[in-house]
Amino acid sequence: MAIAKHTHIALFGTSLIRKMFNEGARMKKEFGVENVFDFSLGNPNIPPPNEFTEAVIKIMKEDIPGKHAYMTNSGYAETRAFVADFLTKEQGITLEKENIIMTCGAGAALNLFFQAILNVGDNVVVSIPNFVVYKTYVENFGGVLKTVKCKDNFQLDLEAIEASINVQTAAVIINSPNNPSGVVYPASQIKALASLLRRKSRELDRQIYLVSDEPYRYIVYDGVEVPPILSAYENSVIISSYSKSLSIPGERIGWAAIHPKAEDANLIIQVMTMSTTGMGYTNAPALMQRAIVEVNGKTIDPEIYREKRDLFANSLRDLGYDFILPQGTFYLFIKAPGGDDMKFVEILQDEKILAVPGSGFNMPGYFRLSYCVENQVIRRAIPGFKKAIDKTLSKGE
Ligand SMILES: Cc1ncc(COP(=O)(O)O)c(C=O)c1O
Structure with missing residues (x-):
């Protein structure tokens, strides 16, 4: 074969x-x-939303020098600044454009992040049920995805997570609202997970990253809110995209936002930025980067x-x-x-x-x-x- x-x-x-x-x-x-x-x-x-369609038409008609040209691999400065401001309001900590990289969807952002942090043999822990492609994203860089059981109501089983973390654990992924269960992890669980990760990081003398994969953050019902991650745990990164919140998965636009105080935050963004070309993404789509600024948070x-x-x-x-x-x-x-x-x-x-x-x-x-x-x-x-x-x-x- x-x-x-x-x-x-x-x-x-x-x-x-x-x-x-x-x-x-x-x-x-x-x-x-x-x-x-x-x-x-x-x-x-x-x-x-109409705002998206109107923004795309407006941008296409505008005379912008280099509108379709390559740009800095991390994305337009205005777009990264827009995402940083948006997250500053939402997450309760201050982010700058230097903490953001624009990507071809959440999938690319996850790959770039794992490329930056994983050594061969490192593991990444995730609670079941989980988005199946995490395994591929982690294995792409020699990592091992460790799945752990959840509670009967699909909430995190913190004891199971704790038991699965060892000296080779580079990160824990959470995905809330969760694909496929639809559950949202409440603030109390995020807080408890954060203190668990702080304790294990100290014990193992290794900073464990919390990767929050949030493409469904704005598709929630009955007044449920998805708690902020960055203000709960310093060594964290949020991965997201507009695939679901703007109904544009085929347009491939997303981002990664790293906590400014995470270990090696600047280096990680630099490595992710450098890796985009090698991994074949080069940069997130130019038209979409401009459009999401115009759409201004509408979903x-x-x-x-x-x-x-x-x-x-x-x-x-x-x-x-x-x-x-x-x-x-x-x-x-x-x-x-x-x-x-x-x-x-x-x-x-x-x-x-x-x-x-x-x-x-x-x-x-x-x-x-x-x-x-x-x-x-x-x-x-x-x-x-x-x-x-x-x-x-x-x-x-
Ligand atoms: C949990 C989860 N993460 C990531 C992705 C990838 O999304 P994107 O289209 O932004 O690459 C999906 C897509 O379905 C998903 O369900």
Whole structure:
């Protein structure tokens, strides 16, 4: 086989979501788009705010010297200053543009950060259920992703995190609101995690970074707020993007913001900046960097997703499905009736419903539904969900 072993393994690991995506494409061709209920991918379906579209048109019409040229790898100074000011208001500490690097989405920011801090054999700890691609991001630089169990309500199990940290632990990743569970970690948990990390850093004589991956920060419901990370723990970095908050994942625009007092903060930004070319990103898209300054913090309306969540959650709960109501994101993470997620996802597929098995998030026994779809798709899929649960629990056919 010509393909490298590690590449083969990485492909296998991330294949569950993509497999469903490809399966969906095949089924849509065979049965017609309107007859397949695709809840597999987290691909925002609501349009970006008008402010975004207007900003892009305005910038394209403007006469700006070097509008489409390469720029400093870390991004435009005005854009970085905008993100720094925005975060200063949100996070309760002062950030400067020197603490920010603009990137091609959160995915690129995570890669650049791990490239900067990981030595071969270092590990990065994350609580399950977790975004599956973290493993690849960490392994890209010789690191090892260590997954640890969570509490029954998907909140962090701090004892499990503590037990998994050792002298080779470079970082802990948190993702709140969480993909796939939709839970938000409250301020009390962040505070407790911060003191745990301070204590372990002292004990092991190694500064452990807290990486907060926050692309869903502004998609929260019922007045829930995502607590600031930078004011809770100095050795921290926030990774984010506009993929979900502006509904523009294909435009690839995001950033990393490092706490000014984190160990080697300036060096890390320098290394991340230098690495962009070597890793093939070079710089974040020029047009998008200008557009997000114009859009000035506006986001899509999370109420649209809240409505979809309630429609889906109420219908599924009535049918007997068991889950925790998500506080944010656009995912429902549901206990697989019968306990076998792979089997149940297949049963759903017989009803032309596409879901992702929890095994794809290191949490077998559950499945994820993404509700980035029209409300009528949710409504029309409900009879299939009824058949699937009835069949599994032998109430039906
Ligand atoms: C938890 C999480 N982190 C990172 C990403 C990557 O997002 P981006 O499009 O900004 O690269 C995703 C995308 O779905 C995600 O769910």
